[in-house]
Amino acid sequence: xxFLAFLFTLLLSFAxxxxxxxxxxxxxxxVLGYEYDPGKGIFKKGSIEIHGSVAGVNMEVTSNGSxxxxxxxxxxxxxxxxxxxxxxxxxxxxxxxxxxSAITLxxxxxxxxxxxxxLVLDHVELILNEFKSKAAIDNxxxxxxxxxxxxxxxxxxxxxxxxxxxxxxxxxxxxxxxxLITNSLNKNASKNVDIEVDDExxxxxxxxxxxxxxxxTDDTEDVIETxxxxxxxxxxxxxxxxxxxxxxGLTFTDITNREQELxxxxxxxxxxxxxxxxxEDFLMIKAREELLLAAERELDAAHKYxxxxxxxxxxxxxxxYLGIVLILALLIVGFLVFKSAxxxxxxxxxxxxxxxxxxxSILYAERIQKSILLAPEMMxxxxxxxxxxxxxxxxxxxxxxxxxxxxxKIIFAAIDCTxxxxxxxxxxxxxxxxxxxxxKEKKITEPDKILSExxxxxxxxxxxxxxxxxxxxxxxxxxxxxxxxxxxxxxFAGAMxxxxxxxxxxxxxxxxxxxxxxxTVRNRIKKEVDFNLESxxxxxxxxxxxxxxxxxxxxxxxxxxxFNLGRFKSLLLELQSIPLDQRYNKLETTxxxxxxxxxxxxxVLVIGVxx
Numbered sequence: 001x002x003f004l005a006f007l008f009t010l011l012l013s014f015a016x017x018x019x020x021x022x023x024x025x026x027x028x029x030x031v032l033g034y035e036y037d038p039g040k041g042i043f044k045k046g047s048i049e050i051h052g053s054v055a056g057v058n059m060e061v062t063s064n065g066s067x068x069x070x071x072x073x074x075x076x077x078x079x080x081x082x083x084x085x086x087x088x089x090x091x092x093x094x095x096x097x098x099x100x101s102a103i104t105l106x107x108x109x110x111x112x113x114x115x116x117x118x119l120v121l122d123h124v125e126l127i128l129n130e131f132k133s134k135a136a137i138d139n140x141x142x143x144x145x146x147x148x149x150x151x152x153x154x155x156x157x158x159x160x161x162x163x164x165x166x167x168x169x170x171x172x173x174x175x176x177x178x179x180l181i182t183n184s185l186n187k188n189a190s191k192n193v194d195i196e197v198d199d200e201x202x203x204x205x206x207x208x209x210x211x212x213x214x215x216x217t218d219d220t221e222d223v224i225e226t227x228x229x230x231x232x233x234x235x236x237x238x239x240x241x242x243x244x245x246x247x248x249g250l251t252f253t254d255i256t257n258r259e260q261e262l263x264x265x266x267x268x269x270x271x272x273x274x275x276x277x278x279x280e281d282f283l284m285i286k287a288r289e290e291l292l293l294a295a296e297r298e299l300d301a302a303h304k305y306x307x308x309x310x311x312x313x314x315x316x317x318x319x320x321y322l323g324i325v326l327i328l329a330l331l332i333v334g335f336l337v338f339k340s341a342x343x344x345x346x347x348x349x350x351x352x353x354x355x356x357x358x359x360x361s362i363l364y365a366e367r368i369q370k371s372i373l374l375a376p377e378m379m380x381x382x383x384x385x386x387x388x389x390x391x392x393x394x395x396x397x398x399x400x401x402x403x404x405x406x407x408x409k410i411i412f413a414a415i416d417c418t419x420x421x422x423x424x425x426x427x428x429x430x431x432x433x434x435x436x437x438x439x440k441e442k443k444i445t446e447p448d449k450i451l452s453e454x455x456x457x458x459x460x461x462x463x464x465x466x467x468x469x470x471x472x473x474x475x476x477x478x479x480x481x482x483x484x485x486x487x488x489x490x491x492f493a494g495a496m497x498x499x500x501x502x503x504x505x506x507x508x509x510x511x512x513x514x515x516x517x518x519x520t521v522r523n524r525i526k527k528e529v530d531f532n533l534e535s536x537x538x539x540x541x542x543x544x545x546x547x548x549x550x551x552x553x554x555x556x557x558x559x560x561x562x563f564n565l566g567r568f569k570s571l572l573l574e575l576q577s578i579p580l581d582q583r584y585n586k587l588e589t590t591x592x593x594x595x596x597x598x599x600x601x602x603x604v605l606v607i608g609v610x611x
Contacts, residue, residue, distance in 0.1 A: 019120065020118035023116075025118070030053055031077045033127065034051060035051070035129065052077075053368065055077055059072065062089065089105040090142060098130055101143065101177065103143060103145070114153070121191075126180070127176060143178065144160050262299065272288075311324065372428075382410060383609045387609075389587040389591075397424060398421070398423070399417065410485055415431050416478065416605070417431060419474075452529060458518030489535060489536075492535070512532075541611065542610070543611075546607050548606075550603050554594060583608075
């Protein structure tokens with residue numbers, strides 16, 4: 001249960017979004033780990049491997065040599081700091097077995113208008129080197145300074161110029177820490193615009209003029225004129241709504257034309273909302289909504305003016321009274337309609353914001369999940385002639401693969417966790433963490449023993465052993481192989497999922513035990529579970545394939561049936577007869593053609609090697 005609480009804390013940290021605090025900078029982000037040894041050759045940009053988030057990093061902030069505050073990163077590598085504006089700070093972050101690093105935060109010289117509302121920096125990513133070099137950057141020196149540009153309302157980064165003997169990387173432009181923090185600041189480019197607070201306590205952008213999009217308003221000219229140049233919202237249709245210069249001489253036709261103009265403008269605005277991407281786009285849409293509401297209020301005033309004119313033209317008292325009643329009724333209905341529309345728009349804005357936060361959190365979870373998986377382009381460094389087909393049902397997946405090499409033993413596995421999406425992702429994080437502990441830390445490399453240890457670990461993580469009424473069926477099915485790189489001997493063990501060996505036009509099946517990982521019933525929870533070990537001597541040109549059940553269970557074809565094992569085995573035989581660089585396309589094309597227009601029903605994972 002402690003481990004499950006750890007995972008809940010991890011995912012909740014993804015949804016954290018910094019808020020402004022008057023007079024302060026709210027800084028939030030994540031610390032990641034990587035390894036780079038400058039003595040092993042010239043570092044090439046893009047070749048660095050980031051190992052994922054780092055928990056327990058000591059982060060200390062000093063100013064003029066005096067400590068200001070400190071914190072530690074959470075289980076997901078997340079941190080949060082609140083720093084008073086107008087000062088210069090040194091942020092140092094360290095952890096045992098990692099190189100020391102630091103950056104400078106220059107928060108001086110910021111406009112008072114921005115100091116009054118505060119500044120934010122979200123999702124700022126910093127990285128620590130697992131290789132302990134003696135470069136100046138690893139001895140506590142700041143590798144650069146974060147500053148704020150008042151004219152553009154943006155943060156930017158100035159790298160420290162180290163001498164060739166002092167700096168960690170060959171060139172400044174090769175520096176992964178510099179690249180990462182620069183990208184983080186670019187993502188915050190539109191979050192600290194010059195703002196002010198209106199009479200209702202809401203934050204609004206100063207001026208109604210946005211220079212970048214040539215968007216202007218004038219109370220005596222256009223109430224609104226949407227831009228017609230290409231932006232992230234697409235090519236907007238040009239819509240002009242002129243203000244009434246005077247109410248004198250206003251006719252019913254004028255009112256009708258105005259109503260149609262407003263309707264067209266609202267319709268266009270709703271279309272543009274679907275293309276909004278950046279924060280700047282949403283600010284623009286909000287401004288347009290406020291201008292259209294102002295135009296509606298002017299239209300209501302015009303309606304009232306027309307009604308009053310009609311009332312004056314009537315000579316009979318009853319007609320006048322009737323006109324007044326009609327005017328009042330129209331005002332009440334208009335108010336109710338306006339209030340209903342306004343409330344609906346507010347609700348839609350709140351819902352859209354919540355949906356965006358949820359989606360951002362899931363996307364951030366996807367990046368974390370990807371960080372624990374070996375990148376497909378790095379497969380060749382561990383596996384002989386690999387092919388990987390990985391297609392999650394949702395953004396995050398319950399299927400995952402694990403690949404590593406211990407001495408001359410290559411270990412690779414395909415794991416299918418209970419569920420998919422966010423619940424499946426929880427299980428995949430549990431499985432990956434336990435696999436690292438069993439193989440990397442405990443040095444266990446026998447497939448059957450790995451499965452037994454993994455089973456015990458999942459049961460302990462998901463069940464209260466002393467409270468048997470709280471049992472669940474959550475767990476995972478998997479197949480794991482250990483290949484001796486020298487002798488080509490393959491050791492296999494499976495929990496529900498077998499392995500297939502393709503040799504000379506034949507598919508040979510290595511059987512799995514009909515026992516999953518975890519999900520144990522009450523009368524077995526305290527018993528040891530053993531798994532079968534099966535060995536096989538591989539030969540040149542043999543293919544070995546591990547998989548989840550997502551490919552075989554997909555419905556499709558002309559009769560809307562499952563792909564099934566028979567078709568899958570035939571597909572593996574076809575793969576062995578085509579070049580290696582075409583096998584992924586064959587797996588993808590076959591799956592998509594079979595599925596057709598039907599929805600994917602489960603996560604899909606196929607991993608194979610050829611000797």
